[in-house]
């Protein structure tokens with residue numbers, strides 16, 4: 001070490017534009033006798049797209065819950081913008097799995113987005129006029145203006161999911177958490193919704209933590225992968241992690257990773273209790 005100023009250390013000071021937005025140090029999460037992940041140290045910086053992969057039950061959603069302050073770590077620390085995470089922080093936007101809203105639900109498309117703006121659960125409501133303009137702006141930003149007044153239960157899964165993206169952007173978030181937001185969407189809607197998320201990252205630098213079983217729809221956007229399995233994890237670029245040797249070591253069984261036409265295909269995944277039961281070949285990462 002020299003006496004010269006350490007630029008990378010300075011950049012990690014809270015308030016510095018390059019300081020990590022999210023920082024975990026030596027983090028562990030376990031339930032009962034089971035450890036989901038341990039010694040997890042991770043920085044997520046502005047503009048980054050982190051995909052979180054792994055089989056069922058590996059702790060992907062639980063990781064999001066710790067970031068949302070809904071789940072305490074068993075050990076270690078987690079900070080969002082230099083402070084301990086706290087529940088209900090509006091600076092974190094959350095996009096859940098797409099679940100169909102039943103027809104007949106007495107709510108228009110714009111009402112779903114408005115929930116993110118007028119914040120039934122958070123803070124003071126905006127004046128109605130400002131609220132309406134903000135909702136219009138958000139509807140426009142997710143390409144949903146033309147169905148703004150439609151009953152939400154009559155919309156397709158992809159249309160509803162656009163609204164959830166709009167709702168998540170309402171608080172002008174500094175971090176976007178996505179929990180399998182493309183699940184059960186067709187390929188076109190997968191592309192549209194993932195592009196909306198990626199656009200926010202590119203225009204505002206909002207980092208994205210994206211939980212998914214299938215990395216392929218977002219492979220071109222992903223900077224880094226956190227792959228959880230069997231109480232262990234691997235972290236790195238897609239080229240560093242999505243490799244036969246790395247995943248074989250992680251799963252402790254031979255796994256083969258192929259690239260085909262820009263897609264990742266993983267073969268030989270163990271048929272464990274926490275793995276999707278129906279296949280041992282998948283285009284992705286289960």
Ligand SMILES: Nc1ncnc2c1ncn2[C@@H]1O[C@H](COP(=O)(O)OP(=O)(O)OP(=O)(O)O)[C@@H](O)[C@H]1O
Pocket residue numbers: 031036054055056057058059060061062063
């Ligand atoms: N509060 C809790 N108490 C006890 N066990 C829990 C709790 N929350 C989660 N678990 C367990 O931790 C494991 C990981 O759950 P989690 O939902 O994070 O997995 P996941 O990787 O998101 O799985 P999936 O892909 O199926 O959504 C599961 O076995 C779950 O039952």
